[in-house]
Amino acid sequence: MAEYKPIKKVVSGNYAAAYAAKDARVQVVAAYPITPQTSIIEKIAEFIADGEANIQYVPVESEHSAMAACIGASAAGARAFTATSAQGLALMHEMLHWASGARLPIVMVDVNRAMAPPWSVWDDQTDSLAQRDTGWMQFYAENNQEVYDGVLMAFKVAETVNVPAMVIESAFILSHTYDVVEMIPQELVDEFLPPREPLYDLANFEKPFSVGALATPADYYEFRYKLAKAHEEAKKVIREVGREFGERFGRDYSRMIETYRTDDADFVFLGMGSLMGTVKQAVDLLREEGYRVGAAKVLWFRPFPGEELYELAKGVEGIAVLDRNFSFGQEGILFNEAKGVLYNTKARPLMKNYIVGLGGRDFTVSDVRKIAENMKAIIEKGELDVEVDWYHLKR
């Protein structure tokens, strides 16, 4: 094994995604532009134009076709990649089911963007979370480094369990903000991520087969079960791949929920994506002020790391769930999931849902402090004021 000397580059989250796709040696990219994802596919096109990557690039006429073309490419044995945001992801919805149902390990980057109307190009996780039940795995990156690492790991996990994966970064906060990213030399990426060995290959004519044919009630159910099992299996694979990544490159992803100063915490903030950077910084300040708080970041939302959440919940009195998303008629999606996971366990900390940052509304350290004060008060009283708090509302 060659020695790992990272290549440091100052890049946007989008460029981090593009570099990762190139380093993963993707063979087919089919994509359609949408703000704020566009610079991912532009950068990949540049790599091709400069001869830095050998990729078949299909400039399709819509996101629906982007995913359909990736599906065709993946079914024909290639490593396929695309990227999109919000309306584009919604347009792909039907094909997302097709990719997972046909067990194709496509990797896609979604740049979280709020859904219209009203038009908004800013951050909001509802676009990707609305794809929760499509059978795709979902990895939420906190920073540009995690975008890069996430794409590489996603391919490895996806190709091991034959389930597609989404790597999700936030609009502008990551997609267009430059930061130092440690990239991995090509030969080391190649060792970590060898060429794909497809589950089936449309270009193999030895024994003709068909994919996706009609399944009667006698068989359809088992197809679903197998996909469900693949997600279960994926949890193990994710942890192993994350550990291997850590051993090779020094950044450990062996846990699906990253915890920060949670060991002796009275209560923790639970959330996903870029806002957790702000939360961690706030935790440090709050600790100095005597709050015993910690942060827990859900890296992989699908499959959902229920066991790790349970371990966390056992040790705390309260969980403030920060949702940059909303399921209308109910509550924040992570909150909903987290409560659901804990229902049949003995861990029942007070859980409160804070809806924050929708449509790019700024979420700052002082917001975290206010939430901490509120959480402290609730815990002292032993009961919730409200369960779902639209935190930023102009009252």
Next chain:
Amino acid sequence: MEIPENVKKRLSIPAEEHFYAGHTACQGCGASLGLRYVLKAYGKRTIFAIPACCSTIITGAWPYSTLDANLFHTAFETTGAVISGIEAALKARGIKVKGEDGVMIIGWAGDGGTADIGLQALSGFLERGHDAVYIMYDNEAYMNTGIQRSSSTPYGAWTTNTPGGKKHFLEKRHKKKVIDIVIAHEIPYAATASVAYPEDFIKKLKKAQKTPGPSFIQLFAPCPTGWRSPTDKSIELARLAVQTAYFPLFEYENGKYRINMPNPKNEPKPIEEFLKFQGRFKYMTREDVEVLQQWVNHEWEKLKKLAEVFG
């Protein structure tokens, strides 16, 4: 059944079968014949992409397949995009596509999946110039969902969402000329074909195979179930569609039009000839038949002009 070599030599289309018996098409189904001919022309080194349509069913439910070739079932509107992706993958893997010894990638879709919901993906596929063949089998309605109109349904035809009633029928729009839309993309090869003329169809398939870039064939494929016609009349109806110039056979090759009617000297028969045996036309009045005839005349004259000017 083994076909003796001397008989094989006399056959004008390949004897080999790659479309298995036991498929689930209705009796007299034109689409299933079409699939059989495609496989005769291209053999088993073929990858099919088939969207939602009757052919999804015809080709067999899991775990069976009636095709001696690989088949990817895909979403209704995605044929053009999926074959684009398959082609890109094979190119990325260095696998030869199209031509005598290349893998054939076939999009096989109905008129609904082509003229309506799949038109965008078809256009993208054509415009980008992928090396694959798109075959639209035209049975002039959505048969798989129980006979609803498509934009390829002709004027005056009954369908379940354009029913005939006490007052009149509802389908008052003329058949969309998908092939014209395709040709507007100026692709290297496009043609119409009919299951009543398999030699012509196979010749066109072979031409599509040899021509680099995207090819498109619109195949006329009667559907006795949807047309309310006797199951033993499908070939006759397909032949009459050509003979009446309702569905003329022609090719568009590198900018040139060539009409290939079986008897070029014959004037087209009146449209009534084609309308007979078909329950779907029973609501038409004399005037309606005249409206349809006018449309056929107009389109036929247009085609002849094109062949004259761009022949």
